[in-house]
Amino acid sequence: MTYCVGMLPEAGLVMIADTRTNAGVDNISVYRKLHMLADGEDRIVVACSAGNLSVTQTLLSTLEEGLPPLEEGGEPRRIAHVATMFRAAQLVSEASILANRAANVLLAGTGIDSSTTLLLGGRIGDGPLELFLIYPEGNFIQCRPDTPFLQIGQTMYGKPILDRVLDYRTPLEETVKVGLISFDGTLRSNLAVGRPLDLIAIPADRSEPVVRRRIAEDDAYFNELSTRWSALLNESRAAIPDPPFMKSAG
């Protein structure tokens, strides 16, 4: 299982992914789920994946090799050459469909789920930062200011905090913090999501540096955030008045 979140307030793009891969609880491993598809002068494109590991790896290798050219003698189509994030989403969608289709043939009748869902975020050329969620069937949706986040994998544990606290005006540091709080709750409640976490924060302001970070089991900041968040939740609970209908019972 997996939990990945992409957040796109006006201040920038933050993507965070866990690294736990499991085939049953007795077979768990660390696999990177935050993938740099392009990282150059004119483009930075990042994908996070949830779902079947073999399909994800096939999809990534297909993108690296390039999709088949559209005309004979043409160039293989790569993320490095597309002109916009929309085109990047279309290319990743195409690679996802190919990888899913191949797996469906191999896994037919086994009951094994071959589906893979992706978050795709980044910026190409002079374009804005954009964020997409690509479904296993290949269709995709784009993140918009009214709900400035998209999630894949085990999304429910970490959704209430995002619903309540994140909005389009949240600064980038706060967005990272809220994302990590969302992860912390998920990590505590679901064994199928595990550290290390991989994080990338791309400021909308191009003069500011891109932050990349792996948050391991011994990450002092994350551990403090987790401890303090628990204490703060308990203080918050205590700060809410007792139900008046219970006082009659006291």
Add this chain to the structure above:
Amino acid sequence: MTYCVGMLPEAGLVMIADTRTNAGVDNISVYRKLHMLADGEDRIVVACSAGNLSVTQTLLSTLEEGLPPLEEGGEPRRIAHVATMFRAAQLVSEASILANRAANVLLAGTGIDSSTTLLLGGRIGDGPLELFLIYPEGNFIQCRPDTPFLQIGQTMYGKPILDRVLDYRTPLEETVKVGLISFDGTLRSNLAVGRPLDLIAIPADRSEPVVRRRIAEDDAYFNELSTRWSALLNESRAAIPDPPFMKSAG
């Protein structure tokens, strides 16, 4: 869909259920999911249900009529006559199996899910307060002090707060409050869970009164709890230091 939680700290038993029943988003109704199976001098037995509505209703009617007697000429077996909560759980399990089986025959091949999951809590005679989760297959588990709650339905949104804040020593008023916070997060994040909520709180101390409450859309306490909890979460977020690795980006 549904969300129900049962909490059993040493101070007592609290059960809360939503009331939204839906067949698609364009067909929603209010149905009570917290059911009093017995409410007398020597016993109070409460069930919360999640799943197929027709199966739940058949199950409740079967319990009310009484399960078939075990020997010819015997009495129908009812919750009113069992000697312990364990026996009550067995009787409810038997009724659940009968109702599920009947529905499986009717719904075979339709793809409609006929499964129903139950929480069963209460106290019989001089016995302690007990809480069970009865699976659609009829097997059941009992709530124990290490994890003093059980959930059914849309459990994930409201689980992190329970995991962090509730323990066996939590007083009864606080337990009710934590339960309502868990519901509030779920109501905000999932349209398939809706108010009114039905709540019952049974103090372990038999000299204290049982509290029963329906929390409607205009419940002033719940609305204040919801508003304050959002504000407190935002204050808590602000109280956590910024990620040090983001400061270099500022």
